[in-house]
Amino acid sequence: MKSRSMVLTLLIVISGLLLGLACAMLFLEKHRLKAVEQNIDIFSQRLTSSMALDPYPNQANIDATRANVKTLEADVATLRKEMNAGQIAIETNMVSLEWRSLWIAKKEALHEAAKKAGVVVPPACSFGFEKYDDGTSPLNRGDVRRLELQLKTIDQLCRLLYQSGISELKSVARELFEEQTVGSSSRRAVTAIEQATTNETPLYAKEHFRIELMARESAVVEILNRLSINKMFTVVTSVGIDGHAGVELRSTAGTGEELERETRQVQPAAATDGRKIITGRGREQPAEVVLELDVYEFGEVPKESSP
Secondary structure, eight states: OHHHHHHHHHHHHHHHHHHHHHHHHHHHHHHHHHHHHHHHHHHHHHHHHHHHSOOSOOHHHHHHHHHHHHHHHHHHHHHHHHHHTTOOOOOTTOOHHHHHHHHHHHHHHHHHHHHHHTOBOOTTOOTTOGGGTTSOSOOOGGGHHHHHHHHHHHHHHHHHHHHHTOSEEEEEEEEEOSOOOSSOOOOOTTTEEEOOSOOBOSSEEEEEEEEEEEEOHHHHHHHHHHHHHSSSEEEEEEEEETTBOEEEEEOOTTTTOOOEEEEEOOOOOOOSSOOOOOOGGGOOSOEEEEEEEEEEEEOOOOOOOOO
């Protein structure tokens, strides 16, 4: 009898514990359900408010954006006009025979201008176009525009050098784009600078020139000053005097990439006449100068877009 009462008591205690645990779990689940219902209500309200909104931009924003675009186009056009102010005019329909005639006329005019300015120029100097001296080198129609640009640029650069008071113009080298040299990475010393076929990017094109001359230090300073105020967009990339320091250009032929510039230290030329390098007004004798520069050509001014 006593054992039965103990078993019954134990069963009652266990039943109470299970009932309490079930009540606790029911309370927790009810709390979680309430939290989920609250979240559902919040997202439902957000969805309802979003569905009530107008998905299209209002007219004020459209007008403001359109006005900003017009302002940007006007600023870009102004910038392009400023950059194009000193660009060389190119004949769009020039043919190869016309270019050869222009080259002969420019060549003779540059030699004549050198005589008047007292500048020594080798009689055989063709200002970077030596390959056309014999008159038999083929000329592709697609090359005429860039050859015309190079010729007119060299004409302006040489006249600027004459006006700066140089003593001698030894050679002019341009980028030789008409042909590619296979199996050689060397440069044709004073006739041409080889490069990849294209020199253009979506924003600009540029021509690189290498000029060797004899000039006093005052003339070199005058050259740099004249280039800085010249209307052509010109960037001097290297100035070497008496064999000191320089920049060598190597072609990345066949890639269409920009010229790879490899800086190298050049050994000073041996002094045979006892001259020393003197800065300021102390330089009396002309020195050998190697000038390298880039001349940029920018695209046409874009037209305004229709509203």
